[in-house]
Amino acid sequence: MIETLQDIGLFASLDQHQLDSLARHIGRRKLARGETLFDAGTPARTFFLLRTGHIKLFMLSRQGGEKVMNIVAPGDTFAEGVAFMEHPVYPVGAEALEASEVWTVDAAVFRSLLLESPVACLALLGRQTRRIQGLLAEIEAQTLEGAHYRLIAYLLAQAQSDRSLELPASKTVIAAHLAIKPETLSRLLGELQRRGLVQVHARSVHLLDIPGLRTLAAAPTLHT
Incomplete structure (x- = not known):
């Protein structure tokens, strides 16, 4: 598990002691195709690392229409923003597109580790900035292209x-x-x-x- 975490961009800046602490608060969950991982608006205490399969992140309109926000691939983390919310809830829903396995990461533990490491905080800020830039580019493409x-x-x-x-x-x-x-x-x-x-x-x-x-x-x- 430690070797896997070291290869994930979100955790790459954590030292060995921090990775050991984090690993003790990681669980595993298997999902069947079509199984819901979480619903939008539900309280959030964990975020996720996808190990196998694919996960759909989506929102529903008031009319019931579905907008797919992202398709998560193996090796990607998702919902990590809940670690920084005052009252954390999942902003979107998540559903397995096929048989999948996720690792669940305790958001409070991850946040406490970041408070100990300015280097890890800066690395995370850089990662999240790139992700936001990617989302802005996607929004631009969908509205202008x-x-x-x-x-x-x-x-x-x-x-x-x-x-x-x-x-x-x-x-x-x-x-x-x-x-x-x-x-x-x-x-x-x-x-x-x-x-x-x-x-x-x-x-x-x-x-x-x-x-x-x-x-x-x-x-x-x-x-x-």
């Missing part, structure tokens, strides 16, 4: 070194994350495939022409 652009940007961000990616969720969930309709997502993927830019098989996507994708994303017609 077209669906075609958002899809291409998502594929480029998710692709691995071999230009391949596995969609972490169903196309319905991915579409909700990108703020487009599922049928629009399917149509756009089909169009990219017909252009010879990607190859799609079920959830597997291979980027055949990254320069072509970037050129297409930069086209003025995609930003309207």
